[in-house]
Amino acid sequence: MPNRRPGTLGKPAIASLLSxxxxxxxxRPVQPANAQxxxxxxxMSFRGEDLPQGSSDNYNTVNLTSLNGFSGNVxxxxxxxxxxxxxxxxSFSIPTVGVxxxxxxxxxxxxxxxxxxxxxxxxxxxxxxxxSLVHTTIVWIMVSTPYxxxxxxxxxxxxxxxxxxxxxxxxxxxxxxxLTSLNGFTGKISLSFSTLPGPAVIITPSTVSLDPGGTAAxxxxxxxxxxxxxxxxxxxxxxxxxxxxATVTFNVIPPPSDIPxxxxxxxYYPKPILGENxxxxxxxxxxxxxxxxxxxxxxxxxxxxxxxxxxxxNLTSGETRVFTxxxxxxxxxxxxxxxxxxxxxxxxxxxSQGLWFQGARINKSGNMTVAQSVTISTGNSAAQLTxxxxxxxxxxxxxxxxxxxxxxxxxxxRDKRKQEEFRNRQPAP
Numbered sequence: 086m087p088n089r090r091p092g093t094l095g096k097p098a099i100a101s102l103l104s105x106x107x108x109x110x111x112x113r114p115v116q117p118a119n120a121q122x123x124x125x126x127x128x129m130s131f132r133g134e135d136l137p138q139g140s141s142d143n144y145n146t147v148n149l150t151s152l153n154g155f156s157g158n159v160x161x162x163x164x165x166x167x168x169x170x171x172x173x174x175x176s177f178s179i180p181t182v183g184v185x186x187x188x189x190x191x192x193x194x195x196x197x198x199x200x201x202x203x204x205x206x207x208x209x210x211x212x213x214x215x216x217s218l219v220h221t222t223i224v225w226i227m228v229s230t231p232y233x234x235x236x237x238x239x240x241x242x243x244x245x246x247x248x249x250x251x252x253x254x255x256x257x258x259x260x261x262x263x264l265t266s267l268n269g270f271t272g273k274i275s276l277s278f279s280t281l282p283g284p285a286v287i288i289t290p291s292t293v294s295l296d297p298g299g300t301a302a303x304x305x306x307x308x309x310x311x312x313x314x315x316x317x318x319x320x321x322x323x324x325x326x327x328x329x330x331a332t333v334t335f336n337v338i339p340p341p342s343d344i345p346x347x348x349x350x351x352x353y354y355p356k357p358i359l360g361e362n363x364x365x366x367x368x369x370x371x372x373x374x375x376x377x378x379x380x381x382x383x384x385x386x387x388x389x390x391x392x393x394x395x396x397x398x399n400l401t402s403g404e405t406r407v408f409t410x411x412x413x414x415x416x417x418x419x420x421x422x423x424x425x426x427x428x429x430x431x432x433x434x435x436x437s438q439g440l441w442f443q444g445a446r447i448n449k450s451g452n453m454t455v456a457q458s459v460t461i462s463t464g465n466s467a468a469q470l471t472x473x474x475x476x477x478x479x480x481x482x483x484x485x486x487x488x489x490x491x492x493x494x495x496x497x498x499r500d501k502r503k504q505e506e507f508r509n510r511q512p513a514p
Contacts (some may be wrong), residue, residue: 123155125184126220127213129194133225136173136198137232145194145224147177149184149213156186159215163194165226166208171201173226175209184215194224202228235270237295239263239321239331241305247336250312252437260333262288262303262319269297272323276303279318284309284335286317305333311438312339343435345444346373347400351427355453360416363453367408367427371400376434377444384410385426387418418455426450 130146149159159182163175174197182190194211207226212219241260248258264274272295276288285308293301305319315335322328350368357363365384371377377400384390392410400406429447434440 121153124152124218125155125159125213125215126150126152127211127222129211129222129224131224133227134196135227135229136196137229138198138202138204139200139231141195141197143178143193143195145196147182147192147194147211147213149182149190149192151184151187151189154186155215155218156184156188157215158183159190159213161192162212162214164210164212166210167205169203169205171199171203172205173198173202173207173209173228175224175226196226198228204228204230233268235326236267237270237274237321237323237326237329238265238267239319239329240265241319241331241333244332245334245336246307247338249338250309250340250438252340255308255310258307258309258335258337260305262305262331264293264295264301264303264321266295266297266299270295270323270326271297272325274301274321274323274328277320277322278305279320280316283313283315284311288319307335309335309337311440312337312343312435312442339435340437342374342437343433344373345375345377345433346371347377347431347433347444347447348372349429349447349449351449351451353425353451353453355451356456357414357453358456358458359414359418359420360458361414362411363414365410365412365425365427367410367429368405369400369408370405371402373433374402375436376401378432378434378441379408379429380432381430382408382410383428383430384412385428386412386423387415414455420455420457423453423455424450425453 126149128148128150130144130148134142134145136142147161161177161180161182163177165172165175176195176197178193178195180192182192184190194209196209205228207228209224209226210221211224212221240263242263243260246258246260248256262276273292274295275292277291278286278288280286287306287308289304289306291303293303295301305317307315307317309315315337317333317335318330319333320328320330348370350370352366352368353363363386367382369377369379378397379400380397382392382396384392390410390412395408398406398408427449429449431444431447432441433444435442
């Protein structure tokens with residue numbers, strides 16, 4: 086047996102230790118070089134979207150996918166750039182999404198704009214955060230002007246024409262119609278009008294053509310022979326698109342000699358009695374140069390009443406006339422406050438034009454209190470007087486009773502004397 090120095094191992098021992106190390110190395114689990122921690126991914130259905138001003142969109146889906154067994158809640162946020170006033174607003178239908186292990190979670194990206202959102206290209210940075218895990222992606226948002234179909238506008242300048250009539254002279258009153266192309270409109274437009282029977286109306290030309298972004302003009306002419314207010318509706322009708330219209334008003338003022346000035350005053354007794362007549366006084370004054378005719382009156386109180394006697398009548402310039410009408414207050418009428426309304430229909434003669442014109446109808450009203458007539462008999466008066474004296478005290482009531490009693494005794498004595506005188510005048514049997 087070979088000699089061995091103390092503190093040294095023999096070859097068999099070293100071989101055993103080496104075998105044990107190799108065995109442990111083989112049995113030890115080895116971490117794969119490509120092993121990853123639990124995580125998730127963030128994807129979008131669309132990377133960009135075009136939104137007209139004043140619209141919104143929620144069709145873009147946010148997809149969160151579990152990786153390596155990840156499970157948990159993921160918070161979604163968005164930042165829009167550039168940050169402009171009234172810029173687009175980005176939000177999520179589900180701001181916190183639960184993602185199951187080896188599964189998916191979903192939310193909808195909601196983008197909203199207003200009519201005041203600036204037309205611009207924006208970017209929205211979408212961030213998905215779960216504890217220390219953060220993933221981002223970018224979505225482009227293009228805000229554009231809403232689509233406008235081809236159209237046009239029509240206007241009149243001036244839209245109100247005011248002139249004074251020159252009697253027996255035909256004058257053309259003109260206004261300019263302007264048509265403007267909108268949103269690339271092109272085509273022909275026919276012009277027509279609608280108005281009440283009266284003066285002649287002419288549109289020249291009756292058809293105009295518009296080019297994209299261009300304008301066209303026409304002339305509207307009114308030929309009045311009499312004073313009055315005339316309204317003309319101009320209708321612009323294209324052959325394909327919807328039409329438009331414009332209204333022009335012509336105020337033809339009469340000459341000074343034809344201007345009527347009628348003043349009307351209403352008066353009556355404000356406390357009528359049931360069953361009695363109420364006298365309504367109507368005062369008319371002509372303060373203008375034109376001849377005025379009062380055609381009809383309608384009184385409204387417990388029904389309608391239109392007097393015919395004395396109507397119609399004329400009022401010359403400077404003349405004042407009073408017209409009275411009586412209304413019977415029904416005995417069954419409701420007591421208390423009532424309203425009387427009087428309607429005056431009148432006309433005036435325009436001497437320079439040789440025509441009668443209807444004046445503006447006059448309506449006047451006033452309030453009254455309908456009362457009931459009260460009749461107090463002598464007996465009732467005496468009883469009321471006695472009741473009053475009792476309230477004043479017995480020292481006043483006793484003299485009153487003594488006086489009335491004395492009067493009764495005096496009447497009885499006077500009657501007895503008359504009876505005795507009558508018997509004395511009878512002839513003896």
